[in-house]
Amino acid sequence: MKLDDQIQKLEAGALARIQEAIDSEALEAVRVDVLGRKGSLAQISKDFGKLTPEERASAGKALNAAKQALESAFESRKQAFASDALNQRLRAEWVDLTLPAPGPRPGSLHPVTQIQDEIEDLFTSLGFAVLDGPEVETEYHNFDALNIPPEHPARDMQDTFWLEGGNLLRTHTSPVQVRGMEKLGPPLRMIAPGRAFRNEEVDASHEHTFYQVEGMMVDRDVSVAHLIYFMKTLLSAIFRREVTVRLRPGYFPFVEPGFELDVQCLICGGPGCPVCKQSGWVELLPCGLVQPNVLRMSGIDPDEWGGFAFGLGLTRLAMMRYGIDDIRLLQSGDLRFLSQF
Ligand code: FA5
Numbered sequence: 435m436k437l438d439d440q441i442q443k444l445e446a447g448a449l450a451r452i453q454e455a456i457d458s459e460a461l462e463a464v465r466v467d468v469l470g471r472k473g474s475l476a477q478i479s480k481d482f483g484k485l486t487p488e489e490r491a492s493a494g495k496a497l498n499a500a501k502q503a504l505e506s507a508f509e510s511r512k513q514a515f516a517s518d519a520l521n522q523r524l525r526a527e528w529v530d531l532t533l534p535a536p537g538p539r540p541g542s543l544h545p546v547t548q549i550q551d552e553i554e555d556l557f558t559s560l561g562f563a564v565l566d567g568p569e570v571e572t573e574y575h576n577f578d579a580l581n582i583p584p585e586h587p588a589r590d591m592q593d594t595f596w597l598e599g600g601n602l603l604r605t606h607t608s609p610v611q612v613r614g615m616e617k618l619g620p621p622l623r624m625i626a627p628g629r630a631f632r633n634e635e636v637d638a639s640h641e642h643t644f645y646q647v648e649g650m651m652v653d654r655d656v657s658v659a660h661l662i663y664f665m666k667t668l669l670s671a672i673f674r675r676e677v678t679v680r681l682r683p684g685y686f687p688f689v690e691p692g693f694e695l696d697v698q699c700l701i702c703g704g705p706g707c708p709v710c711k712q713s714g715w716v717e718l719l720p721c722g723l724v725q726p727n728v729l730r731m732s733g734i735d736p737d738e739w740g741g742f743a744f745g746l747g748l749t750r751l752a753m754m755r756y757g758i759d760d761i762r763l764l765q766s767g768d769l770r771f772l773s774q775f
Contacts, residue, residue, distance in 0.1 A: 437481060437493040444474055445500040452507045458515040465508050475501060545752045545775045546645050546764060549672065550627045553647055553748075556671050560664070562623040562649070567610035569629055570601055575609035580688040581727045588687045593633040603631035607648035608688060611724075611743055614650060615732035620739045622652040627748060638708040638760045639716070645748035652724065652734065652741035658691070661721055661742040665695060668746070669719075672755060680715065689722025689743060700754045709759055716754060719746050 448468045455461040468474050479497060482490050543551070554564050567575075573584075582588045592605035610626035618624070626648040634640055651660065662681075669677060677697055684694035697718045699710035706712035721744035726736035749761060756775070758764065763771050 437478065437485065437489065438496045441475075441478060441493065441496045441500050444468075444478065445503060448474070448504050449507055452504070452511050455511065458512060458519075461508065461511055461515065468504060469501065469508070475504075542773070542775055544764075544772065545756055545758075546749060548775065549752050549755060550645070550647070550748060552672065553625070553668070553746075554627065556668065557623075557625045557649070560623070560667070562625050562651075563614075563618070565610055565614050565624050565626045567604070567607070567613050567626055567628065569604055569631070570597065571604040571609050573600055573602060575612050576602055576604050576606075579612040579728070579731050580608055581725050581731075582687050586687065588685075595631050595633050605632055606630045606745055607646040608743070608745060610648050611650045611688075611728075612732055615652065615729070615734055620652045620734050620741075621654070622650065622741070624651075625649045636762065638762075639711070639750065639753075641749065641761050641765065643765065644750075644761070645752075647746040647748050648743070649721075649746065650724070650741060650743045652729070652739050654739060656723070656740040656742055658723065658742075661693075661723065661744070664742075665719060665721060665744065669697070672751060677754075684720050684722070686720060686722060688725050688728045690725045692722035693720065695719035695721060697754060701757060701759050707759070709753065709761075716750055717747065718750055718754070719744055721745070 448464065451464045451468075452461065455464055466473060470476070475497065482493060485493060558564060576594075577583070577586075577589060594605050595603040597603065607626050607628050607630055610624075610628070614622060614624040614626070627645065628648075629643055630646050631643050632640075634642065636642060649664070651664070669679065677700065679698070680696050681693050682696070684692045686692045694717055696715040698704055699707060699714055699716050701707050701709045702714070704714040706714050710716050721742065724741035724743050729736040729739060729741065749764060752758065752764065753761060
């Protein structure tokens with residue numbers, strides 16, 4: 435076969451292979467095979483030496499024409515693959531700019547904050563002031579002024595985080611009673627919600643950091659009847675249903691007589707669970723009539739004035755109200771838990 439004819443045949447075969455290539459890798463393989471340094475066109479040009487000058491001129495022309503035709507066929511096929519790939523990517527990564535933006539994720543108040551707000555609303559409607567006190571307290575306000583002098587065994591009732599310089603992290607909100615009496619004097623109605631800290635083992639119902647609400651009323655002729663009235667009002671406002679409570683004697687040096695108000699465990703309903711330590715009851719609301727020494731130490735004459743005080747376990751109240759069976763969830767920061775409220 436004449437070299438010109440061979441070139442034409444090679445060109446036709448290569449054009450067909452270019453069209454049949456299924457992707458850019460297959461196309462590149464055909465290009466190397468045909469147009470590469472050791473490709474079929476290069477092989478053919480090796481035979482030019484055997485030709486007459488006329489034949490060589492004609493074959494050279496045919497070779498150049500074939501080379502140009504093949505190069506342009508490669509180029510247009512390559513571009514077709516590139517634009518296919520681009521279209522595919524555009525389809526996959528298409529963004530509808532007309533869609534409305536996702537709205538802000540709504541937050542909600544922490545369950546303890548929700549109940550604290552309700553308690554504040556209730557007591558302000560009953561004429562109580564809402565007071566705040568420092569979390570880093572003096573030994574005097576946390577213990578001495580509450581009739582718990584140094585060496586008093588009642589100091590061991592609350593494991594204390596002592597700080598350098600004799601201060602401490604308050605173990606209860608009761609020091610705010612003292613600050614309230616010092617600042618406002620009698621007659622006095624106040625509550626003080628806030629954090630308390632104890633250096634104790636953490637379990638389903640005990641945290642090292644938890645919330646209490648202190649309450650105090652100082653006036654003339656305050657009796658246990660007043661105390662019970664306010665405790666009942668508080669519990670029915672919070673639970674909005676019948677809850678079983680029991681009142682038993684309780685010892686706190688700053689009240690006399692002192693009581694423990696327990697609520698029947700709303701997690702298990704009574705038979706016992708880890709939250710109520712299998713007892714069926716949860717300590718929620720210790721309270722009592724203010725010990726005369728406490729009034730006296732804050733400059734109030736106990737012969738003229740009397741009072742009641744209580745220290746509600748706010749974190750435990752939140753557990754009872756919402757049926758939370760582990761106190762540690764409340765400060766876990768776990769959004770799966772918190773977003774339920
Ligand atoms: C007191 O802290 C007294 N200051 C309360 C008081 C005030 C009595 C005024 C009389 C007059 P107590 O240690 O029992 O008492 O704690 C009060 C409440 O806080 C408990 O009933 C409980 O509900 C809650 N509490 C105590 N320790 C923890 C803890 N580690 N984790 C969660 N809640 C706790």
